[in-house]
Amino acid sequence: MILEYEDIVVGSDLKATLFAFNNNLPIIFSQPRRPFRFDFLEPSTDLGCVKLTRSPSLELTRTNGVKVVGSRAELLWERLMFLLNLDGKVPLANLCTSMRFDGEHLICSNEYSKIGTLNFSNCFYFGDDNISGLVKEKELANPTYTCYDWIAFNSGGKHEIDYMWVGDDFVKEIWFYSSDRMCGNSPVKDACAVSTLTQDQLSEFNYSETMARFKMISEMETRGMKGRQNGYSTNGNPKHYKFRTTPIRRTKRRDPVEIISTDDRISLPRVSKKSLLKNLAESCTAYDRFLRYL
DSSP: OOOEEEEEOOOOHHHHHHHHHHHHHOEEEESSSOOTOOBBTTTTOOOOTTTTOOOOOOOETTEEEEEOOOOOOOHHHHHHHHHHHHHHTTTTTTTOEEEEEEEOOOOEEOOSSEEEEEEEEEEOOOOOOOEEEEEEOOOOSOOEEEEEEEEEEEEEOOOOOOOEEESSTOOOOEEEEEEETTSOOOOEEEEEEEEEEEGGGGGSSGGGHHHHHHHHHHHHHHHTOOOOOOEEOOSEEEEEEOEEEEEEEEEEEEEEOOOOSSSSTEEOOOOOOHHHTTHHHHHHHGGGGHTTTO
């Protein structure tokens, strides 16, 4: 299969998807980069133009107040990908698992064999996990990663807190959410601890999933949170069980590094998410034939 395009977008994060949508361009990627589950837009962002009902600003309960956020970034990403697919602007969808630029063409392959060749005049590169030849990355002795430790509560998961800011590289912030392990809107919450770790730290026990759980519990107790009540002491004060947790999984994503283009046809757009969102409503006119049915 040979595909011919004047301009293409390589990447699949929210910024790349917005750029492709706003400019009505095909988007190519080897692995979709969905926004983090708890990435939120600004409360003032109106997504009515893509037929996403603007929900009122969400107030997340903290131990010392509230955190006000807007719509989930993941919902916008899904809607834009859906519209681009309907318009034929995601030609390889999820069929491609790796890409290679040979100096003239972009060779796309799956885990078994080559599936297509892309010819293009201009490429707007936003990053991809399994691509080679398009850009050169600055080599770092110890690159950093954003790590997500997903933690289940076996005891002590019923509370009102939604978000906790710590500020350290290891367990920088903690998100509490209604457990996915139970059907319905469960009052039991699980947690996701977000950290920024170096490659060396990833292999050290002091920064392991176990230590992330211990630090999360320590931060909760420091802020006055307590486990399930366990009767009363002899002097009449309530007693509480300790928090009991187990790890669900750890996922990680390498943080962006400085890159340079290897070809004059490859551009590295310096655009902000804010400016792309500002132009979203105007760009929706090209997709009216789909949006009218949503």
